[in-house]
Amino acid sequence: MAANMTDKSRVLIFDTTLRDGEQSPGATMTHDEKLEIAQALDEMGVDIIEAGFPIASEGDFEAVSDIAKNAKNSVICGLARANYKDIDRCWEAVKHAPRARIHTFIGTSPSHRGITNLDQDQMIERIADTVNHARNLCEDVQWSAMDAIRTERDYLCRVVETAIKAGATTINIPDTVGYTLPQESAEIISMLLEKVPGADEIIFATHCHNDLGMATANALAAVAAGARQIECTINGLGERAGNTALEEVVMAMKVRRDLMPYTTGIDTTKIMNLSRRVSQVSGFPVQFNKAIVGKNAFLHESGIHQDGVLKNVETFEIMKPADIGITETNIAMGKHSGRAALRSKLKDLGFDMAENQLNDVFVRFKALADRKKEIYDEDLIALMSDSAANTGNDYLQVKWLRVVCGSDGQEAELKMLVDGVEKSATCAGDGPVDACFKAVKAIYPTKAKLKVYSVQAVTQGTDAQATVSVRMEEDGRIVTGSAADTDTILASVKAYVGALNRLRVRSQKTAPDADMKTVSYKL
Ligand code: KIV
């Protein structure tokens, strides 16, 4: 275990961005992106990284085992249902890590027992058997009572006792459907600590979902009652309303040490860059007013606030932007800025790259600088995101686009490379974006459906870049695509084509999302 657990004030941070976070529809990350995020989580001081669900697909298995092979300090954990096949597969993936963990779970509430077709006693047997099996493979075993909050209290005590006796070293009490409130979250942990034999020998974890907007409060309440592991994701990414946000619980304990006298191993100055990166690779924008990492979290718009902050920052600020790694100055770059300046600026923004990787980015930067006078941090972040999402090696690539629009009608003329072969199409449409998307479909017929299309200006001004995000669905698989450009229509086409590339990769590598849902419930 990374932390010294004789220190009773130490709270372990278990990050599940790559498992529960990636489970949110559309938040698919590529293999390399997962590796990169895992490395950043490790460097940030996350104690345990839940890297994926190895049995779910070949892609998940490979990602977990490669993350395990590259781990430095963090424990690498994989998820497994309560059966030998899942657990063995999980162990095969995580065993390469210097410190590995198997996380096995079963739904213990009445409705989950109904799904698994086990009565209370049969479930007890299953827990004892599978936890014992996992423990024979790995000395670090976490067991979760899925939907613990809606499990009968006496039965919850029984299942937790069973898992402890069978060898679990961490017991997780998930609020799977985001139903609990802080008082209840605390009561359940206190009850388990008081009633279950052996409870003082293991670590209790809290795993909260945010359906009622309570995930952070519930996790902190559980810690105050004795839980010593918080399960969370960057930006609160996760199914439905998401999981507890790592940045929120960590900063809450840092800012309010007077009320929450606990420590974590997190280097909080790495939060902002990681938040941006997770948002980019997952395709999930961070809402502007999101606590800690939202664009507006440190902005003071009103006159009274600005005046107060200028006189004394503590008037309206409870933490400093630098605490989460926001650089104080946002000095614009421009077409005269050289490679060294760009490289150093990107490093400040969390993009540390080798000389050869910089070449492509520098070309894109110069092209942008020709069209936009001042280039701000946000522009560079958008540019980096665009370079990562739309590479020169993609199966589908946008080569050239001309759009005619106005009151007489709209028409798009498009040239694309499909597996290196140039193809073109001209289509009319209901607006310029519609005309463009029709042209893409004329070149590359697809039955994928566009579910979300959104445009955001990166900075102010009419020459601002637009970031376009799309979400598309085909056969139950959901992906996102994003692109940035000073030309909104071109950004739209690139985002659309980027999503089609992702769908193609996913259909080759993984089972559809629908299957993933079934596997996570069936025994
Ligand atoms: O929310 C949940 O119950 C889970 C479990 C698999 C731990 O994610």
Ligand code: ZN
């Ligand atoms: Zn969950």
